[in-house]
Amino acid sequence: MISPVNRLTLAVGMVIATLVGQATAAPVAPSENVTINLIRLLVQQGVLTQDTANGLIAQAEKEAQQARQANAAPVVASGPTAAPGDVRVQYVPQAVRDQIRDQVKAEVMATAKQENWAQPNTFPDWVSRISFDGDIRLRDESRYFSGNNSPEITDFAKVNETGPYDVNKNSNTKFPPLINTTKDRENLFRLRARLGMKAVISPEWTAGIRLGTGSDNNPVSTTQTLGGGFGKKDIWLDQGYLSWKATDAMTLTAGRIANPFYSTDMMYSGDLNFDGVAAIFNHKLNNEWGLFGTLGAFPVEYTSDAASTNGIDKQDSETKWLFGGQIGADWKINRSNSLKLAAAYYQFQDIEGERSSPCSPWKGAPGCDTDGTRVAFMQKGNSVFNLRNNTTNPATPATTPDPQYVGLASKFDVLDLNLVWDSELPSDFKLRTQGNFIHNLGYDKGEMLKRSEGEIVNNINSKGQFESGGNALMVSFTLGSALEMRKRGDWNVLAGYKYIQPDALPDGFNDSSFHLGGTNAKGYFIGGNYGIDKNIYASARWLSASEVYGAPFEVDVMQLELNTRF
Template identity: 70%
Template sequence: MMCSVNRLTLAVGLVVAAAVGPAVAQTPAPSQNATINLIRLLVQQGVLKQDQAQALIDQAESEAVQARASVAAVPAANGEVRVQYVPAIVRDQIRDEVKAEVMAQARQENWAAPNTFPDWASRISFDGDVRLRDESRYFSGNNSNQIIDFAKLNADGPYDVNPNNGRNLPPLLNTREDRENLLRLRARLGLKAVLSPSWTAGIRIGTGSDNGPVSTTQTLGGGFGKKDLWLDQGYLSWVASERVTLTGGRIANPFMSTDMLYSNDLNFDGVAALFNQPLSDSLSLFGTLGAFPVEYSADTASSNGLDKESSDNKWLYGAQLGANWQINDSNRLKGALAYYRFDDIAGERSGACEPWNGDPGCDSDGSRPTFMQKGNTLFLLRDITPNPANPAATPQPQFVGLASEFNLLDLNAVWDTELPHDFKLRSQANYIHNLAYDEGEMRKRSAGQLANNLDSDGNIKSGANAWMVQFTLGNALELKKQGDWNLFAGYKHIQPDALPDGFNDSSFHLGGTNAKGYILGANYGLDQNVYATARWMSTEAVYGAPFDIDVLQLEVNTRF
C-alpha cells in the first residue's frame, strides 16, 4: 500500500510541476491549495480513502517546503536560480505511465473501488425463469379405452403379444378419467461466462419430472419429496468471424421453428454453425447448419449375450436458410426454409431369434426409439421363431419401432405489424412435409407386423403433412412490464407420420402426432418481468379410435 501512496504522491507532484511550467528565478513556489483540491477530488471519485488522502496532503506539504528550499539553495553563477526544464511531452508521458501503473495496482488490490468485484466476476452473468402452473386435463367419455401406451411398453418391456399366453393387457393410456388442478413448476438457472472476446461457455440447470427431452416441468406433490435438477444446457460458443458463430455441446434450439416440430423446452446435443449476413439496412439473411447425435448404440448390447450388436448410431442433420425483411416502419417479415434428415431413426426387423430358448435379446432391439410420445406408426421389431414343441403358446416378447423414415421439409413465416391505437399483430404459419413417407416401404420394413394406425381392413391410416397458424394481438408481443397484454389463437393439424412424435410440444394433445385442434389464450403483465397466462387447448385424433383431450393451463411466469 505504501508503494501505491508514493506513486500517487509522485503523480500529484507531476501535476503540480506541470502547472508550474519551466522555472526561472521569478517562478513562484508550487500552490498548496491546488494540490489539496486535487487530492480531495480523488477522494470524491472514490480513488482514495480519507486517511490516505490526509497522508498525501501532509507529504505534499513537506515536499513543497523541500522543493522551495532546494530551488533557493541552487544559485547560478550570475545569481539566478535555475530548475532543470522537463519538456511537456515527457511530463505527459511520465504522468500517464504512473497513472496507469497505480490504477492497475489499485484494481488488483481492490482499494481504488472497494465495492466492485474482481475482473473474472464481471465476465460472468446469470439468467433464469420460474413458472408456476395449474393444469387440468379433460377427456371425452366417448374416447376409446383401448389405446396402447407404446412408450411405456418399450420402457418396461418387452411385452408378450401372444394372446394365447394369458389375459394381461399391455400398458394403456388414460383416455377417460379427468386430471384436475395439477400444480406444476418449471425453474431454470443459467450461467454464461465470457472467456474472451471470441469464446463463451454456458451451463443451465432445470427441473423436470423425468429425463424426457421435451419438458422441464415438474409435477409437485409426491409426499413433499425433494425434486430433481437436470443439466439442461452445457455448451461452448466461438465467434469465428463477424458473421459466423460455432456452438457445441447441449445447446438451445438453433433453428427458427415452432413447437409443432420441436418443443420450446427441447435442447439439442451436438454442434451447430450459425451465420447472419446483412444485405441492406432493411434486409438480412440468416442460416444454420447442424449435426446432432440422437442416440449411440450401447457398447455392450446385448449385455449378457456372447455376440454384441453392431454400432447403429442415430443422427439428426439440419440445414436452414432464412431472411429478415423490415418492409417499412410498421411491418416486418421473417421466414425460413429448413431440411431435417433423421438418419437410422426407423426401426429394423430383427433376424430370427429365440428368447423362449434363452436368447438374451434380438439383434434389432436397439433400433427402438429412445424416447417417444404417441402417434407415429409402429411395428413389432422381433422375428421370433416359434417353439416347435408348442408353437401356439410360444412367448412373443416384443418391442416396437418406427415404421417410417423422417426427412422433413419445414417452412416457417412470421409477420409482425403495428396497427392503429398502439395495437400489434403477429401472424405465424408453419408447414411440415415428410419427404420420406412411403407406405410401401413401411410395410416392407415391418414385414407386415404393423402395430397401430390401421383400419379394419388393414390399410394404413396415416399421412406426411402437418400445418399450423397462430395470431397474437395486443399492445405488446413480448411482455416486459405491468399492463402489457395480448390475446392469441391458433390451430394445428398433425398427421401421424408428418414428423417424429418424440420431440414436439408435450401440452397439445398431451404430446405427439395424430392430433388436430385449436388453441386460445391470453397473457397479461403483472409487473416488470412477471406475467400471467391462461391457455385452453381442445384436440382430437386425426385418424383411428376417438381420442379427444382438452387442456387448461393457468400460469404465472417470471424471468430474471
C-alpha cells in the same frame, strides 16, 4: 468503523469544498476568517493535521491578500448592497480547495480500506465476465378427456422402456401399458425453474451452463409435477456448451445447446435442447434485409453393441443422427410491417425400426438383433411395428410367448417451412400472423408396410386398415399491445389451429401439451397473456385436440401460469 460525526464531517467538508469552488466569482470582498475557521474546524474533527492546517492558513492569507489588492475596488463599486440576513459565500483560493479535496479524499479512502466498506478491486477479473439468468414458471394444469375415447390405447413408449411385452394373447392375458384416456386430471400443480450461467472466456469464446427441473430426463419438458409427499425434486443439466465467434456473422456452438433453428413447437418443443454442434450464420444486408442460416449435426442416440446387456452376441454399435440445415431471411417491409421466412431440412438418419432375423426367446435368447433400432424416446402418434421376428416352440406353438419391442415404421426426411408476419395496427395494436407447414419427404406407405412385414400395430381404422400421412400444418394469430411480455400492462390474445398427420415428423421432439404430445393430432388452441410487472406475466391457455386416424382419443388441456424471468 467511522463514527457518525466523522462521516458527517467528511461529507460536509467535501460538499463545502465543492460549493466554495463554485463561488469564486462572487462579487463581495473576500474575508480570510471564514476560511481559517473552516480549516480549524476540520483540524478539530481530525480530518486535517495541524501541520497541514498551518500550511493551508498561510496560503489562504497570502492569496486572500492578493485577491483584496487586485479586486477590492471593482467588487466594492459593483457589488450589491447586502440586505439584513444575507449570507455571502466567501472566496477560497484554488490551492486551498485542491488541498482540502485531496486531503479529505485520502482520509476517506484510507478509512474505507481499513474498515473494508468501500474497498476497490475486491473481486478478481473473471467475476466481471460471468452473468446469470433464469426463469420460474408456476402452472396449474387440468386435463379433460372425452367420454368417447378408446380405453385401450397402448403406451408404446412405455413398452420400449419396460418391455419387451408379450403380445401373444394365448400366453399373456395382461394388458400392455395403457395411456390414460378416460379419467380427468384436475389441478396438477407444476413448476419449471431454470438457472443459467454464461462466461465470456475471451472476446471470441463463451461457455454456458444451465440447470433445470424436470420429472424425468425426457427431452421435451423441464416441468416438474409438485406433490409426491413433499419429496425433493430433481435438477438436470439442461444446457452445457462452448461457443466460438469465428466471424462477426458466424458462430460455432457445440455441446448441449438451445435449439439453433427457427421453428414452431409443432416441430420442436420450446424446452427441447440439442446435443451436438451447430454453425449459426447471421448477416444484415442493409436496413431492410437480413439473412440467417444454420447447419448442424446431432447424435440422437448410440445403439448398444450387444443384443442385450448380458448376451455374448456382440454387434457393431451405430449412431442415429439428425443432420439439419436452414436458410432464412428477415425483411423490414416498412415501419409497420416485417416478414420472416425460413426453410429447413432435417434428415433423421437410421431412426426407423428394422425387423429382426428369426429369433427364439423361448430358447433363452437374451435379445434379438434389431432391438437397438427402437428409439430412445417417443411420445405417441408415429406408426410403429413389432421389431422381433420370433419363432414358435414346435411343442406349444399356440402358447409360445411373443415378447416384442416396437420401432418406427417411417423414415423421416423433413421439410419445414415457416412464415411470420408482424404488423403494427392503429391504436398501437400489434398483430403477428404465423404459418408452419411440414412435409416428410421420407414418408412412403408402401415402404412402411414392406419394412414392417405387415406388423404395424397402431393407426388402424375401424375396418382394420392402416392409415397415416406425412403432412402437418399450423396457423396462429397473436394480437395485443405487445407481442412479448416485458412490462406492466402489456397484453395479448392468441388463437391457432394444428393438423398433424401421424408420420409428418418424429413424435418424440414436439410440444408436450397439445394432445399431450406427439403427432396424429388436430385441433385448436386459444390463450392470452398479461404483464403484471416488469418481467412478470400471467398466461392462460386452452388446447383442444383429437386424433387424425385410429382409435378415438380427444383431450382438452387448460393451463394457468405465472411466469417470471431474471
